[in-house]
Amino acid sequence: xxxxxxxxxxxxxxxxxxxxxxxxxxxxxxxxxxxxxxxxxxxxxxxxxxxxxxxxxxxxxxxxxxxxxxxxxxxxxxxxxxxxxxxxxxxxxxxxxxxxxxxxxxxxxxxxxxxxxxxxxxxxxxxxxxxxxxxxxxxxxxxxxxxxxxxxxxxxxxxxxxxxxxxxxxxxxxxxxxxxxxxxxxxxxxxxxxxxxxxxxxxxxxxxxxxxxxxxxxxxxxxxxxxxxxxxxxxxxxxxxxxxxxxxxxxxxxxxxxxxxxxxxxxxxxxxxxxxxxxxxxxxxxxxxxxxxxxxxxxxxxxxxxxxxxxxxxxxxxxxxxxxxxxxxxxxxxxxxxxxxxxxxxxxxxx
Amino acid sequence: xxxxxxxxxxxxxxxxxxxxxxxxxxxxxxxxxxxxxxxxxxxxxxxxxxxxxxxxxxxxxxxxxxxxxxxxxxxxxxxxxxxxxxxxxxxxxxxxxxxxxxxxxxxxxxxxxxxxxxxxxxxxxxxxxxxxxxxxxxxxxxxxxxxxxxxxxxxxxxxxxxxxxxxxxxxxxxxxxxxxxxxxxxxxxxxxxxxxxxxxxxxxxxxxxxxxxxxxxxxxxxxxxxxxxxxxxxxxxxxxxxxxxxxxxxxxxxxxxxxxxxxxxxxxxxxxxxxxxxxxxxxxxxxxxxxxxxxxxxxxxxxxxxxxxxxxxxxxxxxxxxxxxxxxxxxxxxxxxxxxxxxxxxxxxxxxxxxxxxxxxxxxxxxxxxxxxxxxxxxxxxxxxxxxxxxxxxxxxxxxxxxxxxxxxxxxxxxxxxxxxxxxxxxxxxxxxxxxxxxxxxxxxxxxxxxxxxxxxxxxxxxxxxxxxxxxxxxxxxxxxxxxxxxxxxxxxxxxxxxxxxxxxxxxxxxxxxxxxxxxxxxxxxxxxxxxxxxxxxxxxxxxxxxxxxxxxxxxxxxxxxxxxxxxxxxxxxxxxxxxxxxxxxxxxxxxxxxxxxxxxxxxxx
Numbered sequence: 009x010x011x012x013x014x015x016x017x018x019x020x021x022x023x024x025x026x027x028x029x030x031x032x033x034x035x036x037x038x039x040x041x042x043x044x045x046x047x048x049x050x051x052x053x054x055x056x057x058x059x060x061x062x063x064x065x066x067x068x069x070x071x072x073x074x075x076x077x078x079x080x081x082x083x084x085x086x087x088x089x090x091x092x093x094x095x096x097x098x099x100x101x102x103x104x105x106x107x108x109x110x111x112x113x114x115x116x117x118x119x120x121x122x123x124x125x126x127x128x129x130x131x132x133x134x135x136x137x138x139x140x141x142x143x144x145x146x147x148x149x150x151x152x153x154x155x156x157x158x159x160x161x162x163x164x165x166x167x168x169x170x171x172x173x174x175x176x177x178x179x180x181x182x183x184x185x186x187x188x189x190x191x192x193x194x195x196x197x198x199x200x201x202x203x204x205x206x207x208x209x210x211x212x213x214x215x216x217x218x219x220x221x222x223x224x225x226x227x228x229x230x231x232x233x234x235x236x237x238x239x240x241x242x243x244x245x246x247x248x249x250x251x252x253x254x255x256x257x258x259x260x261x262x263x264x265x266x267x268x269x270x271x272x273x274x275x276x277x278x279x280x281x282x283x284x285x286x287x288x289x290x291x292x293x294x295x296x297x298x299x300x301x302x303x304x305x306x307x308x309x310x311x312x313x314x315x316x317x318x319x320x321x322x323x324x325x326x327x328x329x330x331x332x333x334x335x336x337x338x339x340x341x342x343x344x345x346x347x348x349x350x351x352x353x354x355x356x357x358x359x
Numbered sequence: 360x361x362x363x364x365x366x367x368x369x370x371x372x373x374x375x376x377x378x379x380x381x382x383x384x385x386x387x388x389x390x391x392x393x394x395x396x397x398x399x400x401x402x403x404x405x406x407x408x409x410x411x412x413x414x415x416x417x418x419x420x421x422x423x424x425x426x427x428x429x430x431x432x433x434x435x436x437x438x439x440x441x442x443x444x445x446x447x448x449x450x451x452x453x454x455x456x457x458x459x460x461x462x463x464x465x466x467x468x469x470x471x472x473x474x475x476x477x478x479x480x481x482x483x484x485x486x487x488x489x490x491x492x493x494x495x496x497x498x499x500x501x502x503x504x505x506x507x508x509x510x511x512x513x514x515x516x517x518x519x520x521x522x523x524x525x526x527x528x529x530x531x532x533x534x535x536x537x538x539x540x541x542x543x544x545x546x547x548x549x550x551x552x553x554x555x556x557x558x559x560x561x562x563x564x565x566x567x568x569x570x571x572x573x574x575x576x577x578x579x580x581x582x583x584x585x586x587x588x589x590x591x592x593x594x595x596x597x598x599x600x601x602x603x604x605x606x607x608x609x610x611x612x613x614x615x616x617x618x619x620x621x622x623x624x625x626x627x628x629x630x631x632x633x634x635x636x637x638x639x640x641x642x643x644x645x646x647x648x649x650x651x652x653x654x655x656x657x658x659x660x661x662x663x664x665x666x667x668x669x670x671x672x673x674x675x676x677x678x679x680x681x682x683x684x685x686x687x688x689x690x691x692x693x694x695x696x697x698x699x700x701x702x703x704x705x706x707x708x709x710x711x712x713x714x715x716x717x718x719x720x721x722x723x724x725x726x727x728x729x730x731x732x733x734x735x736x737x738x739x740x741x742x743x744x745x746x747x748x749x750x751x752x753x754x755x756x757x758x759x760x761x762x763x764x765x766x767x768x769x770x771x772x773x774x775x776x777x778x779x780x781x782x783x784x785x786x787x788x789x790x791x792x793x794x795x796x797x798x799x800x801x802x803x804x805x806x807x808x809x810x811x812x813x814x815x816x817x818x819x820x821x822x823x824x825x826x827x828x829x830x831x832x833x834x835x836x837x838x839x840x841x842x843x844x845x846x847x848x849x850x851x852x853x854x855x856x857x858x859x860x861x862x863x864x865x866x867x868x869x870x871x872x873x874x875x876x877x878x879x880x881x882x883x884x885x886x887x888x889x890x891x892x893x894x895x896x897x898x899x900x901x902x903x904x905x906x907x908x909x910x911x912x913x914x915x916x917x918x919x920x921x922x923x924x925x926x927x928x929x930x931x932x933x934x935x936x937x938x939x940x941x942x943x944x945x946x947x948x949x950x951x952x953x954x955x956x957x958x959x960x961x962x963x964x965x
Contacts (some may be wrong), residue, residue, distance in 0.1 A: 049831075066802070069645075069800050081809065087807050090811075091641070091644060092813070097633060099637075100629065104627075105641055105642060105645045107590045107625040108625075108645035129631065130630065130637075132630075193569035246597075326625070331621070332620070336590065336625060337589075337799070338765040344623065346585065347762055348759075348762050
């Protein structure tokens with residue numbers, strides 16, 4: 009249970025990162041999710057990514073909405089502040105927090121109900137502002153906490169545990185993000201840590217809104233036969249369109265890459281994402297092409313995964329509003345209050 | 360023209376201008392009011408406008424009051440009837456002995472006359488068509504021309520008008536000249552055709568020298584600037600929009616680096632009010648001073664998050680510029696109709712501190728106080744203004760600022776505090792005042808905790824334990840008690856008589872004060888208290904205790920302030936007599952006077 013802290017013992021031989029911290033320093037409370045829940049694998053991937061990036065845990069801010077997914081920020085980075093907000097409204101909290109303190113790394117965890125139904129508007133507008141944050145949708149096609157209703161990401165023909173068949177078309181977060189101007193759009197699978205960890209690292213380093221839609225089966229309500237969000241179905245139907253590697257600014261040479269097939273994209277802080285296409289005709293820097301390609305594959309029930317679209321040159325919310333480089337919370341009183349001497353000048357027009 | 364002129368009335372009359380919206384009348388009417396103000400005569404302007412851009416009726420009422428009365432008084436002494444559609448109604452609104460001015464370019468029906476009103480026709484359209492080119496200019500200049508005619512009729516100082524036009528059109532001198540020409544045309548016409556000045560007229564005084572004419576939204580925005588606010592989030596809604604507009608323009612001037620263009624503020628136009636309040640809470644959680652301006656419908660949308668802010672204890676300031684609601688229900692008309700919804704906003708056990716400014720000066724002062732209270736109490740604070748205060752120009756003493764003032768950030772643990780601390784318990788009441796200590800994200804790993812709306816215990820950990828939950832909500836109640844001692848004290852005006860009183864709130868103040876003066880002239884003296892904040896302090900309780908009967912004056916149908924007093928004080932409801940005004944127009948002294956007289960008679964009979 010999350011209110012039971014994990015014992016803080018660590019094997020002296022545990023690997024340390026650049027800050028001298030071990031993976032244990034990036035963990036949180038015990039998960040209260042069902043055994044085998046895909047979300048717990050995503051939590052583990054976040055921990056791994058933050059550890060490998062050597063982020064200072066307390067310089068991360070965790071935000072979430074409501075739902076099983078939104079509980080998970082309690083299960084990683086216990087040394088980071090977290091904000092479990094109201095249903096579908098995490099993007100607003102992240103926007104205000106980021107407006108006030110742009111220096112922290114923001115990790116938002118949401119679900120398909122939280123982002124695609126009640127919070128669809130906020131999800132879209134956060135992308136429109138290109139809010140600098142990592143935004144994970146732990147997507148299982150079902151409402152878990154209220155016991156098994158379809159969510160807006162449920163596929164046509166997918167059958168609920170009690171037998172009901174979904175006939176409404178799904179809202180796909182990846183296509184939505186591409187349509188809304190998302191600047192980092194990825195899809196992955198909770199069962200593919202090899203793919204997920206570098207995506208999370210790249211998303212954290214992306215300057216702008218980084219969406220990762222993670223297919224994350226619900227073992228209790230949506231893992232049965234005839235579900236299109238089960239472990240079995242997902243394993244069968246997901247196809248990496250691109251292999252993604254994240255390279256730190258220090259720049260180790262990834263010698264084993266075939267230079268011809270690899271595509272290197274430099275991120276804001278000098279780090280790089282190296283993509284290798286599994287599909288030769290796929291272009292992750294052409295929004296229209298990516299949209300059409302992903303949609304075509306969805307029609308054939310194939311979920312393309314990997315970093316599906318990236319645009320590193322666009323400006324984030326602060327650049328768009330010309331906010332100071334310093335976090336606003338660090339600006340002192342003297343620089344904020346114009347004082348009595350300015351008052352007559354201000355009030356002149358009211359005479 | 361009737362032969363009998365009304366008795367001479369210097370600097371004490373009401374001018375009402377009936378216009379069509381979108382014709383540029385607002386600037387002409389403002390010019391008229393400002394001219395009187397610059398002549399040293401106290402004045403106040405009220406705009407009654409439709410929710411529309413062009414073509415619907417709109418009125419502007421200017422009260423000239425040598426005694427400095429700031430409320431409406433139920434009289435119209437001079438009507439400028441520029442809107443044929445409302446002419447009949449406008450004529451009937453003129454008080455006996457009054458004057459009506461109309462555009463005589465076209466004939467009026469013979470039925471539309473009144474024996475007790477002086478009717479003056481000026482061919483405004485004809486004059487403007489002869490002197491100005493272009494349809495737009497001709498429409499605009501008709502308004503300026505009637506100001507010129509009024510200048511002659513009221514004996515306004517043409518030099519003052521000229522100076523105002525020169526300032527207004529400092530960058531467009533040609534426009535200043537054209538406007539002055541229109542003033543002169545109206546002025547000459549009136550001088551040639553009517554007996555000028557009227558018995559009602561303006562004479563120079565020296566009562567406005569240290570004053571300004573400012574609207575409450577601009578003053579509140581200025582308060583936000585001076586309070587060190589860095590984050591604002593909002594969704595446009597009448598009548599609060601001009602608050603954020605003013606804040607942004609002040610920030611562009613005082614918070615933007617001239618060389619780099621870097622802004623020391625961030626204003627986000629949200630997708631809706633649900634997002635706006637979420638942004639404010641996010642910024643408050645980070646330690647920034649953040650606010651959102653809105654109105655009743657916005658409060659409805661924000662209510663879930665406001666309850667979250669109460670329970671998670673996050674500072675936030677919400678300016679609610681009240682209007683008639685909901686939806687299209689007269690959004691451009693004023694009311695004090697959100698008192699209860701603000702006090703108890705959200706689901707579950709929630710109560711929120713409210714500040715009630717009565718005028719733009721208090722909008723400025725209370726804006727600053729609200730941020731101090733929000734951070735001291737770690738909770739959302741409402742500032743309940745209204746359309747009348749927020750959007751009308753009020754005459755206020757020059758605003759003052761004390762450079763010794765420093766913001767109160769409340770109980771925030773620094774990096775060093777956290778470094779030294781053995782542990783950090785977010786919701787633990789160390790000091791017995793119900794206010795816990797908080798840590799800001801990014802400062803120290805020891806300060807980290809998981810902010811949640813779901814149950815948390817005193818340590819800040821997740822709980823669903825019955826006793827732990829009750830401990831937290833009981834402490835929140837203690838915090839509310841602490842708030843009662845921190846919010847601004849009520850204003851009390853005591854008279855000789857002791858047992859009957861009047862109690863009111865916000866923009867009722869001017870009308871109540873005038874009504875009390877008028878009652879005093881008839882030998883009826885009552886005590887008066889104006890509530891400035893919720894929770895109610897002991898002073899409010901004591902005032903209610905020592906009176907047998909209290910007239911509670913407010914601008915809504917349901918007596919919301921009265922109900923809040925009944926709920927939150929130990930008072931017999933029978934002795935609280937409601938005096939209600941709720942037609943969407945600002946309350947006038949006449950209706951209060953009438954209601955109190957009637958109430959006193961009834962009381963005497965009983």
